[in-house]
Amino acid sequence: MPDQTQSAPLLSVSGLTVSFKTERGTASAINGVDFDLKRGEVLCLLGESGSGKSVTLRALMRLLPERRSRIAGKVLLNGEDVYAVPERRMEKLRGKAISMVFQEPMLALDPVYTIGHQIAETIVRHEGIAFADAERRALDLLERVQIPSAKRRLKAYPHEMSGGMRQRAMIALALSCNPALLLADEPTTALDATVQMQILLLLRQLQAELDMAVILVTHDIGVAAETADRVAVMYAGRFVELGTARQVLKDPQHPYTAGLLASTVHGNMRGHALEAIPGAPPDLTNLPSGCAYAPRCPHADAHCTAAPPSETWLEPGRMARCVRARVPAAAPV
Amino acid sequence: MFAYILRRILYIVPIALGVTLLVFALVHIAPGDPLNAVVGPDAPAEVVEQLRRSYGFDQPLPVQYVIYLGHVLSGDLGQSVATGRPVIADLGRALGNTLILSVGAAIVGFTSGILLGALAGWHRGGFIDRLATLLTLIGVSVPHYWLGMVLVIVMAVELNLLPAMGMAPGGATGWGFTGAHLAHAVLPVLTMSVIPMGIVARSVRATVAEVLQQEFVQALRAKGLGRGPVLRHVVRNVAPTVVSVLGLQFGYLLGGSILIETVFSWPGTGFLLNEAIFKRDLPLLQGTILMLGLFFVLLNLLVDIAQAALDPRMRRS
Ligand SMILES: Nc1ncnc2c1ncn2[C@@H]1O[C@H](COP(=O)(O)OP(=O)(O)OP(=O)(O)O)[C@@H](O)[C@H]1O
Ligand SMILES: [Mg+2]
Numbered sequence: 001m002p003d004q005t006q007s008a009p010l011l012s013v014s015g016l017t018v019s020f021k022t023e024r025g026t027a028s029a030i031n032g033v034d035f036d037l038k039r040g041e042v043l044c045l046l047g048e049s050g051s052g053k054s055v056t057l058r059a060l061m062r063l064l065p066e067r068r069s070r071i072a073g074k075v076l077l078n079g080e081d082v083y084a085v086p087e088r089r090m091e092k093l094r095g096k097a098i099s100m101v102f103q104e105p106m107l108a109l110d111p112v113y114t115i116g117h118q119i120a121e122t123i124v125r126h127e128g129i130a131f132a133d134a135e136r137r138a139l140d141l142l143e144r145v146q147i148p149s150a151k152r153r154l155k156a157y158p159h160e161m162s163g164g165m166r167q168r169a170m171i172a173l174a175l176s177c178n179p180a181l182l183l184a185d186e187p188t189t190a191l192d193a194t195v196q197m198q199i200l201l202l203l204r205q206l207q208a209e210l211d212m213a214v215i216l217v218t219h220d221i222g223v224a225a226e227t228a229d230r231v232a233v234m235y236a237g238r239f240v241e242l243g244t245a246r247q248v249l250k251d252p253q254h255p256y257t258a259g260l261l262a263s264t265v266h267g268n269m270r271g272h273a274l275e276a277i278p279g280a281p282p283d284l285t286n287l288p289s290g291c292a293y294a295p296r297c298p299h300a301d302a303h304c305t306a307a308p309p310s311e312t313w314l315e316p317g318r319m320a321r322c323v324r325a326r327v328p329a330a331a332p333v
Numbered sequence: 334m335f336a337y338i339l340r341r342i343l344y345i346v347p348i349a350l351g352v353t354l355l356v357f358a359l360v361h362i363a364p365g366d367p368l369n370a371v372v373g374p375d376a377p378a379e380v381v382e383q384l385r386r387s388y389g390f391d392q393p394l395p396v397q398y399v400i401y402l403g404h405v406l407s408g409d410l411g412q413s414v415a416t417g418r419p420v421i422a423d424l425g426r427a428l429g430n431t432l433i434l435s436v437g438a439a440i441v442g443f444t445s446g447i448l449l450g451a452l453a454g455w456h457r458g459g460f461i462d463r464l465a466t467l468l469t470l471i472g473v474s475v476p477h478y479w480l481g482m483v484l485v486i487v488m489a490v491e492l493n494l495l496p497a498m499g500m501a502p503g504g505a506t507g508w509g510f511t512g513a514h515l516a517h518a519v520l521p522v523l524t525m526s527v528i529p530m531g532i533v534a535r536s537v538r539a540t541v542a543e544v545l546q547q548e549f550v551q552a553l554r555a556k557g558l559g560r561g562p563v564l565r566h567v568v569r570n571v572a573p574t575v576v577s578v579l580g581l582q583f584g585y586l587l588g589g590s591i592l593i594e595t596v597f598s599w600p601g602t603g604f605l606l607n608e609a610i611f612k613r614d615l616p617l618l619q620g621t622i623l624m625l626g627l628f629f630v631l632l633n634l635l636v637d638i639a640q641a642a643l644d645p646r647m648r649r650s
Contacts, residue, residue, distance in 0.1 A: 058551075061555055063551055063554060063555055088559075091557050091558070091559050092557065093557070094554065094555055094556065094557040095555065095556035095557030095558075096557060099555065099556065100552070100555045102548060102552055102555075104548065107547060107548040107549060108548050108549050108551075108552040109549055109552070110549045110552075110553065110566050110569075110570070111549070111570070111644075111645075111646060112569050112570055112573075112643070112644055112645060112646075113566070113569070121556075121558075121562070122556045122557065122558075125556070125557050125558060125562070126557060157645040157646070159645070159646050160645075173556065174556075
């Protein structure tokens with residue numbers, strides 16, 4: 001494996017843009033995303049619906065429909081350029097170096113194969129071992145994700161399991177080949193509140209045990225606060241704010257982050273009135289020339305609509321894309 | 334699975350009884366006196382009365398039905414009014430002949446339909462898709478007796494490549510796996526395969542396209558599967574729906590086509606039905622419809638079982 005020195009990032013994304021051809025024109029879903037991720041690091045992606053979180057994850061795995069999307073920029077996984085390697089090589093990376101937990105396990109699992117088969121198939125694909133051995137490994141994995149009577153569940157079909165069990169099975173599948181990077185796209189949105197907590201605890205526990213890097217998409221700021229090392233806030237296909245979980249959630253620099261925090265009920269804010277951000281996300285086929293958030297921003301002025309704000313680095317690793325973001329000392333009241 | 338099959342088989346009993354009841358009722362629903370075909374309208378009243386008794390028509394309807402059911406169960410479908418032969422013998426021969434055409438048309442129509450539909454669904458929106466859609470549209474909209482006649486005119490009359498009439502040279506009946514027999518089957522089989530080809534292609538295309546849109550296909554790619562293995566999953570997901578379409582289409586094929594069998598003088602069930610209707614041969618008509626109905630019921634049973642075997646979600650009680 002190239003580049004395994006401690007300092008080299010596991011994942012390095014630069015200048016990522018994604019657009020889709022649609023009937024209404026070209027939809028610019030991702031408009032320049034840059035970040036690095038270290039081994040074992042947990043990054044949470046926050047943002048309203050349609051801000052490009054799922055598209056970003058899919059782009060990292062090169063899963064987007066090739067014919068209808070245009071992708072530019074660079075994604076380096078373990079030093080390998082995801083968009084330069086042949087598809088054959090990419091197949092070997094998917095599920096092994098980088099894997100994904102989907103939002104709705106009922107839709108993401110094949111309904112006509114057993115759980116055991118679907119896990120074993122992945123192991124056979126990547127490690128070339130006998131199917132029976134792979135099934136034994138699948139059993140270990142189901143036990144690892146704490147599925148009761150795992151042996152019986154191995155032979156169960158997705159529809160025969162509860163939502164929580166299905167998501168556990170999905171996680172077992174994603175972890176089956178010890179990926180260095182796990183992408184989890186709202187892995188608990190489809191579940192009951194109590195089950196959500198269990199699944200998140202499980203993910204966190206496994207992440208620590210396996211020292212996996214995780215990119216977790218969530219709508220829940222409480223979850224981000226509890227699980228993330230770093231938090232990135234997305235708006236209209238850009239990271240508008242990036243920093244440690246503490247920095248971003250305690251001291252938001254972008255008005256959008258502030259609005260998002262105010263509009264979401266989380267741990268210590270429970271009971272406060274919900275304050276949704278007024279206005280709607282921009283039309284991706286016709287983005288404003290300036291800051292995409294300006295039309296909804298209470299602080300917007302002529303600077304904002306002139307040109308899209310560039311990244312302001314407040315300190316190393318701490319970024320906000322807002323003309324108002326200033327190095328702390330100089331911040332006007 | 335076993336319990337499911339057993340339950341399905343039990344469901345068949347009332348359905349099959351329903352079919353016999355309908356067929357029985359046919360005699361009484363059909364306009365006119367059923368005896369009109371047996372004796373002329375000017376036959377003496379006492380002769381008609383005697384016949385009525387000998388056919389059991391003087392009994393109350395429920396009694397008549399029970400007697401009819403008893404005959405059916407013992408394999409007696411009565412005698413043809415026109416020929417005096419047992420219906421079951423003529424019917425058996427006709428069914429065999431139609432089976433030859435049906436199986437041939439199924440092999441040709443289903444394989445080409447599945448291939449065409451799968452290609453179109455896989456490359457949805459592309460050139461292959463549009464070509465396949467055009468072909469299937471033509472397939473289901475061209476009247477097949479017209480197509481049959483065109484084929485006869487071109488292949489048999491103009492080019493003199495293939496025989497156009499009957500099952501064997503010299504109007505002989507009975508099947509054999511000889512070149513001459515096969516040659517006689519080519520045109521009717523081709524003509525008959527066109528509609529199932531179109532319908533199968535259409536539904537395969539729709540099902541493949543629908544399955545490909547589901548998220549699990551992306552998830553399969555996300556775990557590192559290549560084209561081949563993903564295709565295998567898609568096939569397994571498409572199969573239950575396709576099997577039911579094939580079953581239904583095969584059922585229609587078995588019914589024989591009155592028009593095609595008439596155009597090609599092929600002595601199958603369609604031909605037989607045609608004859609029974611024109612000669613008001615009620616026992617023959619009854620027997621043929623009953624047999625076709627029961628075949629259809631049986632075919633549905635097989636389709637249900639096959640679907641349950643292919644799709645675990647259908648095994649639920
Ligand atoms: N295959 C596609 N073709 C066309 N447009 C797409 C496609 N996939 C995503 N988009 C568009 O890209 C934009 C970003 O979508 P994305 O799914 O990334 O949002 P998200 O942040 O994950 O939202 P949510 O919280 O609802 O999951 C949306 O406007 C969506 O309509
Ligand atoms: Mg999403």
